[in-house]
Amino acid sequence: MTVGILMEKPSAARNGQAAWGGASGTFNGEQFVIAHARGHLYEFTAPHRMVDPALATKYRTWDLANLPWDLDDFSWALEPVKDTASVRDDMKAKLAACGEIAIATDNDPGTFEGDAIAIRAIIELGLDKPGVKFSRLFFTDESPASLQQAFVNRTPIRSLVDYPPFRTACYRASFDFASQQWSRIATNMARTSGKDIVPRQGRLKSAMVKLVGDQLKAHNDYVRKPYWTNRFRDENGVMYTNPEEPRFDRKSQVPQQYTASPVVPDSTTIKQTPPPRLLDLAALSSMLVGQGVKAxxxxxxxxxxxxxxxxxxxxxxxxxxxxxxxxxxxxxxxxxxxxxxxxxxxxxxxxxxxxxxxxxxxxxxxxxxxxxxxxxxxxxxxxxxxxxxxxxxxxxxxxxxxxxxxxxxxxxMIAGDYVYEQQKGHVGKYPAFTGTANVPRSAGWKAVFDPDAGDDPAEKAARDSDDLGGSNGKGLGTRAEPFVFEGANKRPEHPSMKWLMKQLEKRDVGTGATRTSTYSEVTSTGTKYPLLVEKGRKLALAEAGEMSWLLLPGTHIGDLALTEKVYADMCDIAMGTATAEERLAIVADWVREDIAVMQKNAASMRATLGLKEQAVSGRVDGVWQTAPGGPKQVAFRKAWSGHEFTADECDRLLAGQTISFQATNKAGKPFTATGALAVGEFKGRKYVGFQPQVSDAPVAWCGRTFNQDEVDALIAGQQLALDGFVSAKTGNAFSCRVGWDAKTKKIVPDFGVDQPPLSWSGRKFSDGERAKLARGEALALTGFVSRRTGRTYDATVRWKEEKGAKKIVPSFG
Structure with missing residues (x-):
């Protein structure tokens, strides 16, 4: 019998080969072959593809009426991760004939991610055949000795689907999948507020937004409250304080009751500090972001x-x-x-x-x-x-x-401890005033590594100012002088990546690697809707992040204790005292309650951001089969120009078909629209949505229909100076030069010409008047029409350059 050893990634397989003597062979008297994954090879498919086809529309659209989901509707079907076909094929080929498959993926205590990677691949590839045995290798590290011992002492697995670590990992994955509902709620709140953005929600994303938003508010709301009190300072800069000394609101109130006095040493102690701990990805990224390197x-x-x-x-x-x-x-x-x-x-x-x-x-x-x-x-x-x-x-x-x-x-870690001499003393005449000085004796690890490298200098200085003793290299002085000290309440630190990672670690939210990858995602300038913005070392909320933060108060998804609840559930499931189905059942109630809370929060959010409530149509979520580059998961508006797509039309659009329907233009007139799903662009941002078919020739633009001679000229590539166009935004008439882009099938206006316009303010210029204006002459003309009042008026006009562009400039009197 051959034992197939399944490892998590190529590097682990290389270490396995070094431990067991090759990619295949004999070890400890047993035949073996090594196969490897490449992280996760399978992931959940889209929600609407997990349910009965009759329910697909409900789970595809983002309407609040379709929430919360009934998780019992889901088959929890998986699909291959993109670009993993060769890895899956190689794994199946190596393990198909094995009598035993030994799982040697990472042992991830708490999350059991490695077990999920292996067991999902085994089941989806059909390797869990009758008669095949399964086992688990537990190794301290991937050193040869550790892997060899793990192979000899591998633990049998009776049932893959009932294996506690696998059940636990599946629960966490299912919970995180179900958390998509909160993104849909927040997106609905944004769109009913006039913002077509997607504020992504989730256990880690929401925690990041909540922490940064709360800290920003505390930082920005800070009001300095100064106080004055008596202190002493010696000639070496050591400060002597009395915690019982009263504080005053004004400097003039501080009584001048103390005089200079000798310093009396109390104790001298040698102390040492060990090296800082080794870095994880989050700590490393936090240090480098201060040096301009993105996560x-x-x-x-x-x-x-x-x-x-x-x-x-x-x-x-x-x-x-x-x-x-x-x-x-x-x-x-x-x-x-x-x-x-x-x-x-x-x-x-x-x-x-x-x-x-x-x-x-x-x-x-x-x-x-x-x-x-x-x-x-x-x-x-x-x-x-x-x-x-x-x-x-x-x-x-x-x-x-x-x-x-x-x-x-x-x-x-290889350097010595940082050693310093701590000297403590008091003011001779006033023993209640005490001071401390730390005198470095041996730099040790501090000569090798600075854990504060990359920190904001201002924040670092603020931290150092809290240390009343500090390292002065001289120790206590001999004589202390009284002075009036001005202090103030400390301003909350401005959030930064380093600050955020410390907060997440303190609350045990995510791992170092997960925090870093999620942080990279929510701050990426390439992301369509970033939640956080990096401004040097500092963090701020992006537009989607600010809306998310304003929607989170009082919600379950915005509660930082949610992760503790999920981890507690995972422990219970691993121990067999609970099932995933039991613990997932509460999600529907949480979603239902959070919809109500977010709707209330949305009202205050609109007031804060100056937005107005709007009625919007729903969204359609599905796989666009004919997307450029292959099938792609997309979301698009369910309505276009007054028409809401039916379920059949949604399916046809996702299938890449062309549809026709009755729509209404901006003037309120009905027309027949024909088109298909395509990639459009608005204000520089690309989106997927219904795109009407356009004519192969110019027909009309901005309220003006072209005659046949103009159409022929435009198709021939000519630019035409025309008037009679009407701005859809303002309703004002205007003139400009236009051309035809045959590739995009669009009229291209040119407002940057050097010739006077054909008309201005409701009055057409004659050819002679335009020639004089072009020569720079001032013309006293009549018959202009006010856009505001509709009345006619006279003016002297000149064609000249103002603020970098030529325009008609009137003067009166």
């Missing part, structure tokens, strides 16, 4: 550096990538991983510019090296580059910054 590029570049296993020029064979696995949840490394890099420490130090003399702690620290873990915290890989310049040449400036930051962070 998106950190993710993309890190992945390339992890996958780069080609030896550098002049180097020996490479046993791994330039960096460790990026999407790890570990905060520490294992003893095996520590040992792997131990011989490379001096080389890494030379690359990142750290003097070897600082690297005095060559043994594993218990705070950083523990036997638990899989991939280990983010760190340099065994493929050490020759220099940072070589890294930059291969991976750009972002790659250089990533390697230098991770390298220094890792080396800080």
């Amino acid at each position: 998106k590029f950190v993710l993309e570049t890190y992945q390339k550096m992890y996958e780069y296993t080609t030896p550098w020029a002049g180097s020996g064979p490479a046993s791994g990538g330039v960096l460790s696995y990026p999407r790890t949840e570990d905060k520490t490394i294992t003893p095996e991983q520590f040992s792997e890099l131990a011989p490379l420490i001096d080389r890494i130090a030379a690359v990142v510019g750290v003097e070897v003399k600082h690297l005095t702690h060559r043994t594993a620290r218990k705070t950083h090296v523990r036997p638990q873990g899989v991939h280990g915290a983010n760190r340099p890989g065994p493929n050490v580059p020759p220099s940072l310049d070589a890294v930059e040449q291969k991976f750009g400036k972002t790659g250089r910054l990533i390697y230098e930051t991770l390298g220094r962070n890792y080396l800080a």
